[in-house]
Amino acid sequence: MDSRDILKELGEIRGSLIDDADPEKETDSAGRRRSRFGRKWIVRGIGAAAAAALVILAVRFSDGKPPVTDPAGASGSETLTNEEAKHSVPDSNMQGEVKQSVSNDDPPEIIKQQLPKGNMHGEAELAWFSERELLMRADLIVRGKVEAAETYQQPLKGPMEGYFQTFVILTISVQDVLRGDGAQPGETIRLAVDDLTGYNTALMQAAPGAEGIFLMYETEPWAEALKEKAAFIAGDGVRFAVWQKNDSLVYEREAFTGLQTDWTLEQAADYFRGVIGDEDPSMPEDFAVYYEIRSFGKNADYDTCRIYDSAEGTWHHEFYRFVSPQEVERVIEDLSFEPLPETLRDVYRSYLKLKDLPETFEDAAEGRELTELVLRFTADGKVHEYRYTSLYLQYMGSMREPLATMNAVLVEITQLTTMDRAFAQALDDNNMKH
Amino acid sequence: MTDERMTELFWERSESALEEVQKHYAPSLYSLAMRLLNSPEDAEEIVNDTLLAAWNSIPPNRPESLKAYLSAVCRRRAMDRLDLLRREKRGGGEIPLALEELEETLPSGSDGRDWAGEISLRDSLERFADGLKPLEQKVFLRRYWYMLSVEETAASCGISPGYAKVLLHRLRKKLKAQLEKEEQHG
16 A cells, blocks of 8 residues: 555545535634634733743652653654644633634643653763753742651852752642642632743643652752741742632732732732733734744754744744653653733733844854744734844843843743643643632 | 426436536536645536536436545545656656555555455445544545645644544544455455
8 A cells, every 4th residue: 555545545535524624615613713712811810921821740659769861871863743722611700802722632742751760960961951040049838737857958160159949749630739629618829930941841731640849949058948838938039920719810920029918919910910910012913023042052852942932823833841750751842722812912911022133043052952032923914033042041131131031031031931831731631610 | 497407408418517517517627636736727627527528427327426426436546646746757746745644544564465365445435434523524535535635634623723634543443353354354
């Protein structure tokens, strides 16, 4: 058999199938582009880098041992995954609102990589983390049944000498908490993470049954604090997440004014709106954003790639995540969804901050992890593109201009678009509706 | 004029059947043949062949959907013509690309061997198409039966070309999995 046989025999299938697929009899309902719905308030409320929505990561280890990474040893082939578009999420509260739906009917196909066992505290084994998110801050606020089972710390080297990276292993999975299995009735679970890679990884893992490891980087060791049931970590540069559960929104920003445990959704949304800015820029109708971010590590097996195209409605993401102490899987995800107008508007605000920045920037450092960025905007019929290559993009963004500005804007834009897709996914997966 | 009436005209051996079919369906048949052959002269010949084949086969056939029947005949004849053209190194249209894409669906180790005995490939493909969701069905058949380009397929289904490509890739993988499974179990 060859492909010609397939093409030929396809011609002999039942007439009704051919009839139904006839392009000339396209009806309005079939021809209409899939519509995209969204939880407007969430996107409005969490529209900037300062307000990052987030996710829990938890790991259960059957043998109680910590995970091991071995960049040098990891190898494997990639499998392209395809996730089909949508199933809608009915939401009785959203009268007249647009509902968001992202389909995830088939789980991504993944290749799991067996990693050699060993001590995860070894600096060589963890080297590929050590250069990431150097100035990121993470606040993890864990309540209820979510407990920190184990924590591990590793002193960092190089520019981050004197800092620590900490692995936190939690006892309960994201989905357990979101489904309420891990919480007492009436209890509100709030989780906040300010860590781009962890955030993205966490969001991608926020699917039923997902488990993983959350990595945080802190300026001070806080392992002891995590061993408390209600662990709380303070830090400056707080970013926070809100998640709606039990019809109430709880939002915390310890570094500023202390715990706020009784905010309603509207109050939190107002706060976020203030962070973003009240003014609504007049976004051009043809505004679109395309970005392509590629990170190249010392070991090619850890390269990551993210491509987002708002005009095409496509999302492509290649990344790694832990599935067990000794297994890292490479996941390739392709999605199609239409961005919410709110998301695009927020991205447009971010875009406006890029004026006066050079369109190209290169600061490559051999032998280290690099990020290459193509960021392209369409507005009023014009296309504006930035191309940056830097060791420090997304990592040490605040250290120098123009990288600091580009980095901050990039974080905003990627978080906005990631949240747009991830929230829809998580809401769908968890049946989060009122 | 309805399909049923046109079919009756064939049965009555009335030559107005051909006139009506030409009026109603010749343009679509021509478009289909062009997508396959990429040659106006060959496409026109195929359409004429199709009408003649319809005259010679109705009766005894009484197709449920005259258009689908004519389209299938047209497609079959165009594929046969394409074999001839390829030997003469002519023509092609969307076929070369479609054939390349469908290579992905071949069960591993097919190597041109004859396929499993009792299960016909046609039946298998029909089962495959039956098992698809409506959008998947449209996308798959418009690409590989109607031979629309990926862009045309996407536009006709109201989806982006990027998404159409992703969907087609997924469907080809799904078809491959089905063919492999059926080949193993017979």
